[in-house]
Amino acid sequence: MRTSGTVLGSEESFRECSVYQWHRLDLxxxxxxxxxxxxxxxxxxRIRHAERQSLRYEEGRSESLVRSFYALIVQTRSRQYLPPQPFEWFHNLVAHMGENVCLRVAFTQDRPVAGILTMNYGKTVYYKYGGSDAEFHHLGATPMLFWRTIQAAKASGRELLDFGRxxxxxxxxxxxxxxxxxxxxRLTLWRSPIHEGSPALERLKTRLAKAVCASVPFKMLVFAGRLMYRHVA
Structure with missing residues (x-):
């Protein structure tokens, strides 16, 4: 169970498992x-710097934009030694959520350099996924994309940008x-029964998994993501 407080701290049947920081921006x-x-x-x-570059900006939900965004997700997850989500995940997300999903991607010529995916619900826009090409981080494309997101959110009457945990x-x-x-x-993940698992063991599992992924060929990481994502998401 996740809570944004310590309401379960006095419950003997629950134990604090993980702690996160949950960020939101008042728009x-x-x-x-x-x-x-x-x-x-x-x-x-960095926003001003990006605006001076010859970056091409695209937003929407087209098939080509999903593929450009996915290429950036694969690069980012590989740098983090994590299997990427399968392409079908993003394809289906866009197909089923329609106008409530927006992809924003920055290109240098025809090469995607940064991209983010946001979702709208009520008065809130949610940042869900982001990816980038490390070779072009100096261009400042990611801050520019967030600034475009904020401008669009204001124009559509949104009141909150949820950066996630x-x-x-x-x-x-x-x-x-x-x-x-x-x-x-503070966002706390509580677990019950308290004897199942431990934070130290979970952290060890994560480190071991990353160590294995660091030695796996790039294409194998993509395959692993397609095979495993539905079970670990």
Missing amino acids: RPNLDELYGSFHRDCIRR SDSENRGLIRFKERWGAQSV
């Missing part, structure tokens, strides 16, 4: 106020979200 201020709240060097300067040990990802002015709450 109700106007665009100038939002932009001014971003970190000057790590966000605003981050493992408490992933300080780099947490800092990235904080630099957008996003506020965080």
Whole structure:
């Protein structure tokens, strides 16, 4: 069970299993106020830098855009020593959720360099997936894509951007979200019965899995993702 508080802390039948940081950005201020709240060097300067590059921006749900986005997901997951989600996952997500899903991808010439997938529900836009080509990180494409997302969210009357959860040990990802002015709450995963598994054992399993994936050929990681994703998602 996941909660954003410690309501189960006094329950003897539950044990704290994992802790995350959950970041959300209030979109109700106007665009100038939002932009001014971003970190000057790590966000605003990189947005301006990206806008000076010869980047091509596309958004939508076309088959070609899904394939470009998926290529970036595969690269990113490979850098993290993790099997990527199968292509069919994203294809079906777009097909069944329609206008509630948006892909945003930046290209240099015809090469995709960064992409994000967001979903809309009510007054909230949810950031769900992102990928990038490490060779082009210096272009600042990812901050530009988030800024485009915020602008579109404001135009459509959304009031909240949900950046999702981050493992408490992933300080780099947490800092990235904080630099957008996003506020965080503690998100706790509780487990019952308490004797099943342990946080230390789960962390060991993750490290071992990454060590194995680091030695697996690229194509085998993609195959593993197609085979395993429905069981571990």
